[in-house]
Amino acid sequence: MPGISSAGKNDLKTPLFFSHVQADMQQVEALMRCQGADCQADLRAALEHILGAGGKRIRPTLGLLTGRLLGAPHERLITLAAAVELLHTATLVHDDLIDGALLRRGIQTLNAQWSPPATVLTGDFIFARAAKLAAETDHLPLMKLFAETLAVIVNGELAQLFVARGTADREEYTRRIYAKTASLIEMTTWAAAMISPVDEVVVESARLFGYNLGMAFQIMDDVLDFTGEVREVGKPVGSDLIQGLVTLPTLYYIDEHPDDPGVRMILGGQYPLDLAVIADLVQAVRTSSAIPRALEEGRAYVEKALQFLPASPQGIERQALIDLAHYIVNRKS
16 A cells, blocks of 8 residues: 655634633544554554544534533543544545535545555544444444444435435435534534533533534534635535535525526536536525525534533533533634
């Protein structure tokens, strides 16, 4: 296999809430990296390349803050956070291969440098190590939740491949973004509560907090697909539409402009798509009321999520979770 090129970390301005878990996050990063210590040299280099590319680390931060708020045991919480981020990382490896993406966060993806079989096997290895870490929490219900969440993600990816293209259906969109993003964020807060000394009412509130944040997160991603800068988002503007995927901004646009030529092309199944027509559609969505309407819906999910945060204890973790929730719908990448 060819070698892996070096990767630099993405040092963007860091929101304050990340600083509250900085020491814990260093332990999480170290635990993730040591998962490749005893594996084949190329695989070890691949894992370093992938983890070295950085990322926002929203999911482990969310898990750490939730667990600390609820009194979770420190070692279990670190292990859970590493398991969650490795699971997320494995899904990205496979997603990039499926999408044919050559860059992520401005850095070459693994499949840009390795063959498809090697890339798939690397993703499989990371999935396995994530499952191993989940098992090391020694909490059977959490392990079952971890496996069920992975099944939801994979089922959602298959549905997107076989069903979603050219489909403008609100219920289908909601199911898709739950499977793609919200299910893992829901699992993160849910699992953090499961390993904490709290009752089932609090555990359910933590689940609903994560579910609503996850829905908001993916809606914001779908908005950024139209409004973000390529250098920040890391992919071409309108990449979902280019693939024939109808997201929330486009759903709102279709409501108001059902006769737009680009809309008719996508919904009519006219593939391959005329990229010039799609470029016009992307620009039309960008400048329409669909963007503020989608943003409003994302913010409504955030406000709903915050209703499930415990009113007490007041403190650093609770305020950090509030700040993180608002960051999700105000970010630029």
